[in-house]
Amino acid sequence: MNHKRPVNLDISTIKLPVTAKVSILHRVSGVILVAAVAVLMWMLDTSLESAEGFASISEIFSSTPAKLLLWACLAALAYHLVAGLRHLLMDMGIGESLEGGKRGAVLVFVIALVLIVLAGVWVW
């Protein structure tokens, strides 16, 4: 390949519009979810083991760092799911225009924020 080939997309010099912010956060949350799955599976494993195991979950998640960890997992899931559903809607041709895309992006942030707050209420 010609190494002197000009590259004109230097992301670090570009101001991200709201649609791009939704997109990159969907990517970041997806990567985080791989680790979150391990946490959630561990919870499933422990909760199904025995009645004591089930009870120990709420005990283990009573400390603040553990609560923050669980909240982060749920937040990543909530955000990724909402932004993912927007993908599916757009695949069906809904909200594909520039205006629709922007409105959808703002909507994703609002809905995800509400769900993340609710998840926090649930954990605490």
Next chain:
Amino acid sequence: MVTAATSFGRNGLADWVVQRASALVMTAYVFFLLYFIFATPDFGYEAWKELYSQLWMRIFSLLALLSIVAHAWIGIWAVLTDYFTTRLMGPKATAIRLVCQLLLAVVLVTFLVWGIEILWGL
């Protein structure tokens, strides 16, 4: 063109479809679990254990697990092939990406086997 050797379905359209289908399965699973936890009158160990002893729930859970594995493989493939490129990382990029994908494969197979053990109480 990006070589398709490490993608999931060996072509972009197949991966695209699997990514969407798995997203729907996982979404259904998440909503179902939330519904179950909040709608069960005396939610606790008994109800939880009972739920996961049903064959249909084990199959539903296995489907969700398979969805996670396929979805994460395709998703992380997209991320790695975007950033771990020779343009961004130099000539070692492909080797580094393959090591990452190998590690991911180990993690995902672990999820799969561990999940089956959890579900069937092994």
